[in-house]
Amino acid sequence: MSNMSKIKVGVVGATGYTGVELLRILVKHPHVTIQAVTSRAEAGLSIASLFPSLRGLIELKFEDPKTANLTNCDLVFFATPNGIAMQEVPALLKAGVKVIDLAADFRLKDANVWEKWYNMPHSCSDLLKDAIYGLPEMNREKIKKASLVANPGCYPTAIQLGFIPLIESGVIDLDDLIADAKSGVSGAGRKAEVNALMAEASDNFKAYGVEGHRHLPEITQGLSSLANQAVHLTFVPHLTPMIRGIHATLYATLTKKTDIQALFESRYRDESFVDVMPKGSHPETRSVRGSNQCRISIHQPQGSHKVVILSVIDNLVKGAAGQAVQNMNLMFDFPEISGLDLVPLMP
Amino acid sequence: MSNMSKIKVGVVGATGYTGVELLRILVKHPHVTIQAVTSRAEAGLSIASLFPSLRGLIELKFEDPKTANLTNCDLVFFATPNGIAMQEVPALLKAGVKVIDLAADFRLKDANVWEKWYNMPHSCSDLLKDAIYGLPEMNREKIKKASLVANPGCYPTAIQLGFIPLIESGVIDLDDLIADAKSGVSGAGRKAEVNALMAEASDNFKAYGVEGHRHLPEITQGLSSLANQAVHLTFVPHLTPMIRGIHATLYATLTKKTDIQALFESRYRDESFVDVMPKGSHPETRSVRGSNQCRISIHQPQGSHKVVILSVIDNLVKGAAGQAVQNMNLMFDFPEISGLDLVPLMP
Amino acid sequence: MSNMSKIKVGVVGATGYTGVELLRILVKHPHVTIQAVTSRAEAGLSIASLFPSLRGLIELKFEDPKTANLTNCDLVFFATPNGIAMQEVPALLKAGVKVIDLAADFRLKDANVWEKWYNMPHSCSDLLKDAIYGLPEMNREKIKKASLVANPGCYPTAIQLGFIPLIESGVIDLDDLIADAKSGVSGAGRKAEVNALMAEASDNFKAYGVEGHRHLPEITQGLSSLANQAVHLTFVPHLTPMIRGIHATLYATLTKKTDIQALFESRYRDESFVDVMPKGSHPETRSVRGSNQCRISIHQPQGSHKVVILSVIDNLVKGAAGQAVQNMNLMFDFPEISGLDLVPLMP
Amino acid sequence: MSNMSKIKVGVVGATGYTGVELLRILVKHPHVTIQAVTSRAEAGLSIASLFPSLRGLIELKFEDPKTANLTNCDLVFFATPNGIAMQEVPALLKAGVKVIDLAADFRLKDANVWEKWYNMPHSCSDLLKDAIYGLPEMNREKIKKASLVANPGCYPTAIQLGFIPLIESGVIDLDDLIADAKSGVSGAGRKAEVNALMAEASDNFKAYGVEGHRHLPEITQGLSSLANQAVHLTFVPHLTPMIRGIHATLYATLTKKTDIQALFESRYRDESFVDVMPKGSHPETRSVRGSNQCRISIHQPQGSHKVVILSVIDNLVKGAAGQAVQNMNLMFDFPEISGLDLVPLMP
Structure with a gap:
């Protein structure tokens, strides 16, 4: 692999x-x-x-x-707020540069739905049909050929990976899905907001956005597409006092x-980044801290007809940057795990 | 009130x-x-x-x-592990001492169910029928006359208070209740266990006991009794990295x-310790930290037929010691809020 | 006491x-x-x-x-940023209203020093000589007669209470004092700043302001005044990932x-809010959480000539609001502990 | 390097x-x-x-x-409690196996001192003279030839790296060193102890062991040896509510x-794992989280004669396992950074 040429990224x-x-x-990607x-x-x-953790690892300065x-560049990642990438992407694509957008600009297929949830006009809605939704476990072959990848949101990654086998196999009631999801505070971004202060968010737990969170249409779009029919999902996000991690509890x-256990094991057997744990397990978010893994376990409490799926990811890795690198690897025909052999930090 | 005589408690x-x-x-109860x-x-x-926070406030020593x-004593509280109170209570009752057990020994009416979930024989199952389940918002009048009160568990308090108005009014499907509950680590008690170490439990989130938690039969007993029929509840408890607090998300x-909003406001109008928040609120656990309040808010996301109830308590106060004092106040005809005018500590 | 008239405060x-x-x-002060x-x-x-923890306890709205x-009002508290109180105080004093400023505007006697450390002109420097520094354990009698009290900073409270007996008794080298102090994040205030985000400040520890922190001149002013000579202090503040609490380690x-143990016990015997712990103790910040106590312990490691004083307070109570109420009680001849019988919240 | 043969380790x-x-x-070491x-x-x-973070990375079982x-094995690491390694090491050395002990058994040269601080007899005190203290920045050449390496304690690593340049250059008063050190809770180990529960240790700060901590003789042995005379150190360790990290504030x-800045930069210029930050910096523990770096900054507050050194490490990496691997690399002539190109996890 040492003679594999390097690509230039921005x-x-x-x-x-x-x-x-x-x-x-x-900085460590080969x-x-x-x-x-x-x-x-x-x-x-x-x-x-600005980030002393990178001292000695990167010499660059931020550029305007x-x-x-x-x-x-061969590839540009957008790690910008929503609404920025859509301004810049058309020119880059025209110049032959591939793009992975980690924000939401290209995640929804319907521009009207996007504009409703994101409260702004979409400046290049014609690109939405060509953008590939970058969940490799769902769209691997399309991602390999894509020029423009919409990297999934953090909640949608954890939740869709937990529902995919159930929906593909047609064994659940599609009118009654529930996703009770809990996120660490880094999900709110590095923005100066009172709500995210440590004095506000630590030693505290709360739900938010129960009336409607922007990740809802993204999740239902994905699941409905898989199901070939509309699914109904109740999605309740919560803020939990930890830095990294999402824990989705799905009903x-x-x-x-x-x-169900065999179903999941079979569906994800060949996936490098989805780990179906033994029956009865309770995956912890720290078991994926800093890594690109999603760990899933399956429960049927008291033998009832309710199935409970527990799905954990690191919101900044499999829920954002790691998945983006996984998509890049697919787009450039690198081994899918290149640069992603990250061992979780425990404790 | 200054001439109200004091009772002696153990x-x-x-x-x-x-x-x-x-x-x-x-120590501050009048x-x-x-x-x-x-x-x-x-x-x-x-x-x-042992507890320097109490320096200057209590001069006693622990006794054997x-x-x-x-x-x-006029009243003895048992704050012991499960299985201890039942050994001592009969003699105390015989001596005319009233008892409030903060453990689970007297919470279930059916000794067989108790023995199955608690893995030990019950030594005084004949007392179960006389023990009053100490949730004042459900059993106030019975508590006033009780000699033996079974103080509810922490999860059962938060969850039952959230479901009571819905069940009493007969407006929900009783076969499909879900309680996704999150507890701070003090719920695990002051026991030396690796799982509860800060290096294990902080910056981490996990579910536990999904196959069956001991609070499940307690909750279903209470709700089924209200409904006059069996209810089916899926209950998933989680450990969240904070010291105090329970957040129950009910579906x-x-x-x-x-x-629903009017229903809850009407049901709890006269309750001192249940606060129905304005529609659209997201109660935070810290808003009740150190106090005996339960705060509840009601949501119907996207106008659907799913109702989402958010219910928060401090697990050590309304979920344990505060509720026990509330029960004591009722049993001795003190004002129900005596000693419980605790202002939440925020931040 | 029930016939003691109430004062009106803003x-x-x-x-x-x-x-x-x-x-x-x-809200609970009698x-x-x-x-x-x-x-x-x-x-x-x-x-x-804005503060749901106060629901049911206060009906007022914020006023312009x-x-x-x-x-x-009889008394107005200023809980404003530095530089605000000095604009409003002269008119209030003229109107016969007493003032306690919880910010720094009146803490330093020398306006030049103040202007250097606070980077702004002082608008009423003539009041500085009349303002009383509100550390009751140092200035109780003056506070009783004061119209304008400068409430001490949080670090200065913990540090001065730890040094006072040593300096008053003349047993230490005044040229070589060290205060290594650690503060919880609420000390930074409820301001939207990236540095104070939970994702930045939790699971992390750092020093800050080592070259010079604004509390340094305040502490040296107080200690030098006690010593009747200039003292030399090296003061290093640190941010520790907890909400409340200051731990000062003094050398x-x-x-x-x-x-030394006897010296401290004697000095603070009659103080309600300074607790000298038994020799060999290690006071924890949580042992004063939510209360107005300062707990102090004394060590002489390995019997050397170095004395190590450990001093803990809740930065928001004895380090701010509680001390302000203590000062109010003195100014209006209420019992010094009125409204301050706060039991620490543990755990 | 791909043809470099692998060693077998236990x-x-x-x-x-x-x-x-x-x-x-x-698991990732080449x-x-x-x-x-x-x-x-x-x-x-x-x-x-037991450690799900290692799923897919290691197939072994724990052996008796x-x-x-x-x-x-070519090398055996002991990650055991104090007193275990000394029982097993002599036989291993005799069998030609090299040993790195991460506990304290071989850290002190004087068996009497060891027995006093560790409260047990030493079973192979004759090996103490041959054991090499594994601080590469101090003993690199000796480590390369060692059969038995005593891996330093966490506090001693952070503290000695901060004092070495000052002592080697003879510019400080050796009778008056102070190390005020703060450790995350993982330093207490994965042991079931009430003190280390999250409900006890989080949202809290305290000193401990002020009268004498076992790392004191280890540090003074190292510094005195460098100075060719006895040094006097006051060492106060504190527990800070985070998982990983040590912050030593040295006076x-x-x-x-x-x-001083130039002195440190010169001393550590060629060290891969000591990073002297720009003057005025405040290193954060998270800037080394999960990595083998020590970051140091130098201050002279207010231009005084007191120098304040801030030194941070991850206690589990440079303070334990990472340093052990660094020592292994030296002992087997691997590149010193092999397996240690760990990028800190931030946030």
């Missing part, structure tokens, strides 16, 4: 948590040269001075996105007697 | 979190004299030396439960169009 | 942590009526909707500071053989 | 945090085959079932230390005007 908007997590992975890293706010500052030479009603 | 097993929380409340505090392990030690003069399917 | 700037902590204490609570940003909003009738070199 | 006592951290590093992993308590259990074939009195 990272737009690298001062947020998904951006710096991308850098954490990319087939990547980081060409440009941009930030409007921090242009001119050395990356390692207006002047950075991104068209020289579905079985309509056919099925060996 | 606390058995006061080295655990519910025990020390009882002491925190009782109608209580703490007579005896026992501990097998710490007999002879001054309480304040074998020699402590508990029959001299039910509406069978009748109902103004 | 709280200016009550949306920060010291402000809401004042409210937590004042001799206080809260008359007005102001906030520029939240004027018109009900206080309980420009229109609130503060001159009608001094003994110049005379002294029974 | 890990004795791998159920503690230093043991599992060794496994986290060794020159190592893990041959045997032992545990008395968990013999027969698969390692990945009595029957494991350790003499077949010394300069006796000569010196450019």
Whole structure:
């Protein structure tokens, strides 16, 4: 593999948590040269001075996105707030640069739905049909040929991976899905907001967005597409006082007697990043901390017709930057696990 | 009220979190004299030396439960592990001492069910029919006349308070209740266990006991009794990295169009310790930290037939010691809020 | 005491942590009526909707500071950022209203020093000589007669209480004092800043401001005044991942053989809010969580000439709001502990 | 390097945090085959079932230390409690197996001192003179030739790395060193103890062992040896509510005007794992989380003669397992950074 040529990548908007997590992975990726890293706010500052964890690992400075030479890259990652990538992507694609957007700009197929949930007009809705939703366990072959990948949201990754085998096999009631999901605080991003202060968020637990969270249409789009019919999902996100991790607790009603454990093991046998745990397990978020794994376990409490799926990921890795690198590996025909042999940090 | 005579109380097993929380409340209770505090392990030690937070507030030492003069008390609280109170209660009752058990010994009416879930024989199952389940919002009048009160578990308190109005009014499908509950680590008690170490439990989230948790039969007993028929509940407890607090997220399917918000507000209008928040609220566990409040909010996401109830308590107060004091107040005809005017600690 | 008349108080700037902590204490204070609570940003909003922990305890709304009738109060607390109180205090004093400023505006006697450390001109430096530094254990008699009290900073409270007996008794080298202090994150205030996000500050420890922190001149002013000579202090503050609490570890070199334990016990024997723990103790910040106590222990490791003093407080109580109420009690001749019989929340 | 032969290693006592951290590093080390992993308590259990973070990364089971074939290894790590390694090491050395002990058995040169601080007789004190203290930045050449390496304690690593340049250059008063050190809770090990429960240790800060901690003689032995005279150190360890990390705040009195920043930069220029940060920096423990780095910054507050050194490490990596692997690399002539190119996990 040492003679495999390296690609040049850019990272737009690298001062947020998904951006710096991308850098954490990319600085050790064997087939990547980081060409440009941009930030409007921090242009001119050395990356390692903002993120001392990267001292000695990256010498670059943040560049102004207006002047950075991104068209020289083979691939550009957007780790920007929603609504930024859509402004820049058309020109990059025209220049032959591939794009992975870690924000939501290209996740929904229907521009009207997108505009309703994201409260802004979409500037290049014609690209939505070509953008590939970057969940490799669902769309691997399409991702390999894609120029534009919409990297999934963190909740949608954990939740869809937990429902996929049940929906594909047609064994549950599609009108009654529940996803009770819990996220660490890094999911809120590196933004100065009172709600995310440690004095507010630690030693505390709360739900939020129960009336409707932006990840809901993304999840139902994916699951409905798999099911070839509309599914009804009740999705309740919660903020849990930890830095990283998502724990999704999924509830579905079985309509056919099925060996769910065998179903999941078979579905994910060849996946490098989905680990079906032994029956009766309770996956912990820390068991995937810093890694690209999703761990899943299956329960049928008291032998009832309710199946309970527990699905955990690191929201910044499999839920963001790691999945983006997995998509990049597929797009450039690198081994899917390149740069992603990350051992979880425990404790 | 200053001429209201004080009662003498004892606390058995006061080295655990519910025990020390009882002491925190009782040292300031206007109608209580703490007579005896026992501990097998710490007999002879001054309480304040084990719990420096109580320095200057209590002068007693832990006494050996074998020699402590508990029959001299008007009321004895048991803050012991399951299976201890049932050994001692019959003699105390015979001596005219009232008892509140904060453990599970008297919570279930059916001794067979109890023995199955608690893995031990019940030594005084004849008392089960007389023990009153100490959820004041459900059983206030019975508690007032009780000699033996079974103080509810923490999860059962948060969950039942969230379901009561829905079940009493007959507006939900009783075959499909879900309680996804999250508890802080103090719920596991002050026991030396690897799982509860900070290095294990912090910055981490997990479910546990999905196959069956001991609080399940307690909750279904209460809800089924209200409904006059068996209810089916899927109950999934989780451990969340905070010290205090339970957040129960409850899911039910509406069978009748109902103004749920008005229903809850009406049901709890006269309750001192249940606060129905404005529609659309997301109660935080810290908003009840250190207090005896339960705060509840109601949601119907996207206007669907699923109702989502959010219910938060401090597991050590309304979920244990505070509720026990509330029961004591009822049993001795003190104002129900005596000693319980605790302002939540925020932040 | 029930016939003791109540005073009317106002709280200016009550949306920060010291402000809401004042409210937590004042809503239960037997001799206080809260008359007005102001906030520029939240004027018109009900206080309980911003701070649900106060639901049912306070009915007021935040008022605009420009229109609130503060001159009608007996006492006004300023819980504002530095530089605000000094603009408003002269008019209030003229109107016969007493003032306690929880910010730094009146803590330093020398306006030049103040302007250097706080980077702004002082608008009423003539008041500095009349303002009383509100550390009751140092200035009790002066506080009783004061119209304007400068409430001490959190670090200065913990550090000065730890050094006072050593300095008053003249047994240490005044040229070589070290205060290595650790604060919980609420010390940074309820301000939207990236550094204080939970994802940044939790599971992390760091020093800050080693070159010079604003509390340094405040501490040296107090200690030098006690010593009647300049003292030299090295002060290193650290941020520790907890919400409340300061732990000061103080180092001094003994110049005379002294029974330090006896010295401290004697000095603080009659103080309600300073607890000298038994020799060899290690006070924990949680042992004072939510209370107005300062707990102190004394060590001489390996019998050397270095004395190590450990001093803990809750930064929001004895380090801010609780001390302010203690000062109010002195100023209005209430019992010093009125409203301050707060039992620490443990765990 | 691909033709560099692999060595066979054993890990004795791998159920503690230093043991599992060794496994986290060794499973990816290019020159190592893990041959045997032992545990008395968990013999027969698969390692990945106890530590799910290692699922898919290691197939071995814990073996009984009595029957494991350790003499077949090239190197055995002891990650056992103090007092175990000394029982087993002589036989292994005789069999030609090299040993790195991560416990304290071989850290002190003087058996009497060891027995005093560790409260047990030393079973092979004759080996103490041959054991090499495994701090590579101090003893690199000796480590390369060693058969038995005593891996330093966590506090001693952070503290000695901070003092070495000052002592070697003779610019400080050796009678007045202070080390105020703060450790995360993983430093207490994976032992079931009430003090280390999350409900006890989180949201809390305390000092411990002020009268004398076992790491004190280890540090003074190292520093005195460098200084060629006895040094006097006051060492106060504290427990801080985070999982990983040590922050040492070091105080010394300069006796000569010196450019301390240049001194440190020069001393550590060629070290891979000591990072001298720019003047005025405040290293955070999270900036080394999961990595083998020590980051150091230098301060002279207010231009005084006191120098304040801030030194941070991950206690489980540079303070234990990472340093052990660094020592292994030296002993077997692998590149010193092999297996240690660990990027810190931030946030």
